[in-house]
Amino acid sequence: MAHDHHQFFQDQLQALETENQLRSIPDIDYGADKYLVLDGRSLLNLGSNNYLGLSRDPILLQAATEALQTYGTTSGASRLVTGTNRLAQELEEDLARFKDQEAAVVLGSGFSANLALLTTFADRHTVVYSDRLNHASIIDGITLSRAKHVRFRHRDMDHLAFLMDRHREAPRHICVTDSVFSMDGDCADLEALVGLCHDANALLAVDEAHAAGVFGQGRGLAHALGLEREVDLHMGTWSKAFASLGGYIAGSRTAVRLLQTRARSFIYSTALPPAVLGTNKAALESVSGTPEAGTALLAKAAELRASLEDLGFHTGNSRSQIIPIMLDTSHKAQAAQAFLKEKGVFVPAIRPPTVPRGQSRLRLSLRADLEHADWTLLQTAFKALADHLGPNVGVEAV
Numbered sequence: 001m002a003h004d005h006h007q008f009f010q011d012q013l014q015a016l017e018t019e020n021q022l023r024s025i026p027d028i029d030y031g032a033d034k035y036l037v038l039d040g041r042s043l044l045n046l047g048s049n050n051y052l053g054l055s056r057d058p059i060l061l062q063a064a065t066e067a068l069q070t071y072g073t074t075s076g077a078s079r080l081v082t083g084t085n086r087l088a089q090e091l092e093e094d095l096a097r098f099k100d101q102e103a104a105v106v107l108g109s110g111f112s113a114n115l116a117l118l119t120t121f122a123d124r125h126t127v128v129y130s131d132r133l134n135h136a137s138i139i140d141g142i143t144l145s146r147a148k149h150v151r152f153r154h155r156d157m158d159h160l161a162f163l164m165d166r167h168r169e170a171p172r173h174i175c176v177t178d179s180v181f182s183m184d185g186d187c188a189d190l191e192a193l194v195g196l197c198h199d200a201n202a203l204l205a206v207d208e209a210h211a212a213g214v215f216g217q218g219r220g221l222a223h224a225l226g227l228e229r230e231v232d233l234h235m236g237t238w239s240k241a242f243a244s245l246g247g248y249i250a251g252s253r254t255a256v257r258l259l260q261t262r263a264r265s266f267i268y269s270t271a272l273p274p275a276v277l278g279t280n281k282a283a284l285e286s287v288s289g290t291p292e293a294g295t296a297l298l299a300k301a302a303e304l305r306a307s308l309e310d311l312g313f314h315t316g317n318s319r320s321q322i323i324p325i326m327l328d329t330s331h332k333a334q335a336a337q338a339f340l341k342e343k344g345v346f347v348p349a350i351r352p353p354t355v356p357r358g359q360s361r362l363r364l365s366l367r368a369d370l371e372h373a374d375w376t377l378l379q380t381a382f383k384a385l386a387d388h389l390g391p392n393v394g395v396e397a398v
């Protein structure tokens with residue numbers, strides 16, 4: 001490599017390091033399991049999105065193995081060429097039924113599903129209203145679509161109404177939101193969004209990545225609120241509660257047909273491999289067969305939030321299994337992560353640029369497979385952290 005390129009990379013890394021923003025891949029083993037191994041130590045894993053603890057479920061393992069043995073390791077091509085097999089079609093049919101929608105399409109990841117959704121339904125004549133805390137894949141999808149990107153303040157429906165009014169002359173309108181926000185664990189006000197979208201004639205697309213498998217008997221927040229018919233496009237991922245990989249979009253037959261024809265991240269990308277499709281099918285069956293699992297997890301999360309608040313921590317507006325523990329500075333969040341690690345618990349520190357400056361935090365992802373001993377470990381570790389931090393344990397979320 002030419003020296004000046006090398007120097008450029010070095011300078012970039014140096015600048016990030018100076019700002020304490022250099023990211024490193026942690027040396028973790030078995031990241032989705034209830035216990036992970038970090039620096040040779042076994043730690044209770046409260047950083048995974050494997051919310052229902054399905055990653056070692058014997059039925060999922062068997063489904064993956066059978067699919068692998070039957071169809072081999074790869075799907076070999078894009079779905080539109082020769083990459084479609086029976087499993088992909090069955091998965092989409094099962095999902096559409098589960099989500100009470102006419103049709104569904106499965107993609108390689110949640111990230112590419114959001115790119116697909118926005119580039120298919122938005123163009124440069126469209127205004128896309130997007131919550132400021134929406135996931136990065138939504139932001140990138142909007143940028144790729146060339147639509148006018150209009151951000152509204154997080155969950156601020158008055159602000160959204162104001163912006164919709166300001167852009168009312170635009171030819172097309174789409175509103176997009178996470179249903180459960182990934183860093184705050186709070187929920188979109190879907191009821192208000194449905195009303196505003198109705199009045200502004202805006203398409204409503206909801207990213208249920210963190211709600212699927214948990215809210216609404218596993219179907220998502222839209223279902224939990226009885227709004228599944230009012231939301232036009234239901235996006236989600238197989239990589240979190242479903243303990244696998246891939247993304248999906250469910251909606252009307254025409255919407256899905258258009259996606260299959262237009263979405264470049266669907267058309268020009270190899271279909272998910274059979275083992276993954278088999279896993280997804282089994283995970284969907286498991287979630288639909290145990291609708292109480294998500295509800296129980298949410299109840300546990302409410303209990304945990306209350307006990308953290310009793311210790312003096314601030315958990316923001318979390319209403320889900322994702323619990324932020326607000327710690328202000330990046331340094332404080334990292335020190336808290338290190339402290340908990342010494343107590344046998346892994347909870348990742350989240351800091352800028354992922355969250356705004358002054359809002360660094362621990363992000364605890366509660367999981368359904370905790371047993372009594374795990375709870376004791378968790379409670380003991382946080383009690384010790386609260387004692388260690390003293391009276392100013394937390395800060396209010398701004």
Ligand code: PMP
Pocket residue numbers: 109110111112114135137178182207209210237238239245246247
């Ligand atoms: N949407 C949201 C809200 C997410 O949190 C994520 C993953 N972090 C994605 C989409 C992307 O999903 P995937 O990991 O399956 O690509």
